[in-house]
């Protein structure tokens with residue numbers, strides 16, 4: 264398949280993503296089999312990953328959704344995030360899996376994790392589709408990761424630039440000319 268014209272190159276194909284997500288689902292299943300975890304999808308970027316991941320976890324799970332303030336259609340972040348849409352579940356005493364699309368500076372996930380920990384869950388583990396450790400400033404690591412990459416701005420498989428490209432089935436590097444305009 265020819266990639267979208269705004270894509271420099273495909274970083275991870277549909278098949279590579281499916282394999283990595285399925286493997287993560289199995290690892291989570293082994294740990295959470297008897298824990299009925301609350302699996303929290305961070306909107307909107309993690310939606311596609313979340314939908315595939317929970318189906319790869321062959322054990323009881325509960326879904327919930329959370330939205331933190333985003334990059335405001337840009338490509339860099341800073342400061343502390345705000346919760347735009349909160350969970351519906353009372354997570355006190357529950358095991359929580361926080362599903363994030365990308366950890367870049369780590370700021371978003373560090374803030375969200377802090378908010379969740381204040382609610383006294385039994386545990387919180389963070390899992391992400393893509394880890395970009397080069398630009399990490401927050402003192403946080405993903406507990407499980409599908410792909411680790413050097414700094415690049417990527418889209419597809421849920422990831423956007425200005426709300427576009429989320430439905431590309433692969434992950435690709437976006438042409439700089441698209442966001443330099």
Ligand code: 5GP
Pocket residue numbers: 308333334340363364365366367368369370371372415416417418422423424
């Ligand atoms: P952080 O707070 O860790 O710097 O940023 C995390 C959020 O920034 C991610 O959840 C994602 O929404 C966005 N982000 C960071 N890097 C990229 C990228 O390469 N592509 C896209 N589409 N979003 C990114």
Ligand code: MG
Pocket residue numbers: 305306307308309363364365371
């Ligand atoms: Mg995000």
